[in-house]
Amino acid sequence: MTAEPEPLNLGLLLYIPYRAMEARVFAGLAEAGYSDFTPAQARVFQRIGPGGSRLTDLAEQAQITKQSAGFLVDQLERAGYVERGPDPTDARARLVRIAPRGAAAVPVAAAIVADVEREWAAHLGGHRAAQLRQILTRLREITDRYR
Amino acid sequence: MTAEPEPLNLGLLLYIPYRAMEARVFAGLAEAGYSDFTPAQARVFQRIGPGGSRLTDLAEQAQITKQSAGFLVDQLERAGYVERGPDPTDARARLVRIAPRGAAAVPVAAAIVADVEREWAAHLGGHRAAQLRQILTRLREITDRYR
DNA sequence: CCAACTTAGTCAGATAGTCTGACGACCGTC
């Protein structure tokens, strides 16, 4: 770090486009009326399974504490993106499910992601864009603890 | 995610290895005695130029406000990683420079980054690792506002 | 069948990192 002009470290090289993608998605969501949505909330929201998920599972997958997850789910619930219900299989647990307003936001975000990926492919060329995805998928095998 | 099994979005695919790299670097720095060093501080520290940098420049490059940058530089200064001095060319400004303890941490971090990159190259193969760097460097052209 | 352990979630309190807005000091220009 600190000043080499050219051989930038790979961590930073990964971070720069990630940030750009994130910024685009949140800007687009805000424009579409979903402005009360923060990156931290999104990291939890993304992990909610089709039939709902338990708070503890969400916390583990997002690598945050139960307390943090509970706090973020509170906010998402207040904003109408998710709802909580009882878990029929375990009276201690409650299931966090995506609410209608949350479900409506998903395709909006997906469309923005697709747009950005198209832009990147246009700059890199389709071949390199595909290589990038393929290499990152392999890299994930040794860098992702969850799934 | 929300449920697609395979075509994970590129943003997340970039984020996963970035996080892994970051975690490794901070774990290694802590082990080497640099435990009072946070990711947010690092994002500012990385941008300090060889002859020192102005707070305003650091804030802009790191995409945070001057206030946040000032706060983080305060912490870095207290921990002995950086020092502040006057800017001879502008009496309003002060230059943030890397202090000896900060300079000592740089090669430690660089060595960890190099280790992780070697591991990644071993998993991907040297050819793909080189392609990854090359593609990300091109991608940076359209995703990095600063430099 | 109940005591002991485990698991799900909450509450209270603390810390880090960030923001907006207001401000004083200083710069360069006209």
Added chain:
DNA sequence: GACGGTCGTCAGACTATCTGACTAAGTTGG
């Protein structure tokens, strides 16, 4: 030499996160 812009700080607020202690409910072994 007064004025508009820049450099950095202060005050106050908010978001996101943590640790530790707690309640309630399920699980298991004697």
